[in-house]
Amino acid sequence: xxxxxxxxxxxxxxxxxxxxxxxxxxxxxxxxxxxxxxxxxxxxxxxxxxxxxxxxxxxxxxxxxxxxxxxxxxxxxxxxxxxxxxxxxxxxxxxxxxxxxxxxxx
Amino acid sequence: xxxxxxxxxxxxxxxxxxxxxxxxxxxxxxxxxxxxxxxxxxxxxxxxxxxxxxxxxxxxxxxxxxxxxxxxxxxxxxxxxxxxxxxxxxxxxxxxxxxxxxxxxxxxxxxxxxxxx
Numbered sequence: 001x002x003x004x005x006x007x008x009x010x011x012x013x014x015x016x017x018x019x020x021x022x023x024x025x026x027x028x029x030x031x032x033x034x035x036x037x038x039x040x041x042x043x044x045x046x047x048x049x050x051x052x053x054x055x056x057x058x059x060x061x062x063x064x065x066x067x068x069x070x071x072x073x074x075x076x077x078x079x080x081x082x083x084x085x086x087x088x089x090x091x092x093x094x095x096x097x098x099x100x101x102x103x104x105x106x
Numbered sequence: 107x108x109x110x111x112x113x114x115x116x117x118x119x120x121x122x123x124x125x126x127x128x129x130x131x132x133x134x135x136x137x138x139x140x141x142x143x144x145x146x147x148x149x150x151x152x153x154x155x156x157x158x159x160x161x162x163x164x165x166x167x168x169x170x171x172x173x174x175x176x177x178x179x180x181x182x183x184x185x186x187x188x189x190x191x192x193x194x195x196x197x198x199x200x201x202x203x204x205x206x207x208x209x210x211x212x213x214x215x216x217x218x219x220x221x222x223x
Binding site: 034036043046050055087089094096098101 | 141143150165166200207213215
């Protein structure tokens with residue numbers, strides 16, 4: 001199975017800051033990659049798919065980049081509601097695999 | 107509006123079986139691949155199973171042989187049968203829509219399964 005290594009595991013930032021979360025795949029996965037946000041007590045929500053495509057309705061302060069093995073989620077201009085746990089997912093091959101998550105505290 | 111609603115969770119005995127259901131609405135289920143993801147208390151997300159629109163199925167290595175995913179498109183439902191329940195199956199189970207060229211773009215609210223030994 002493809003392993004997804006996400007970092008950091010947690011971070012703290014202030015309103016208005018810019019943060020970047022990274023995810024590395026154990027083998028090349030093209031752009032079959034997604035980012036999710038999970039707020040406490042809620043179901044995860046798709047933010048970015050195909051590596052860098054913003055899901056409909058997601059604010060443009062979220063952006064994704066990367067191809068192959070290295071991917072990044074950047075949030076530019078943090079809002080208080082961005083406090084959540086973020087997960088990456090590879091959909092290149094079965095079994096799909098998630099990263100271990102990054103807890104973002106605002 | 108796309109909606110997924112899981113049911114069938116609850117308390118169960120270790121070694122027993124359980125079937126989770128997911129009722130889909132707001133879209134044509136038959137043309138979509140679907141799946142299941144779970145989250146143990148305080149832990150991260152774990153992908154479990156996939157069922158394609160044509161019925162092909164894939165599973166996580168950790169649940170292969172114990173979990174079985176199925177679908178009934180006329181009833182707008184997918185199912186997850188779990189057998190040989192273990193303590194580590196205690197989790198919230200989410201039903202997800204899995205479009206081909208996208209992420210897991212819709213999630214249910216989840217159903218909690220608690221396994222006691």
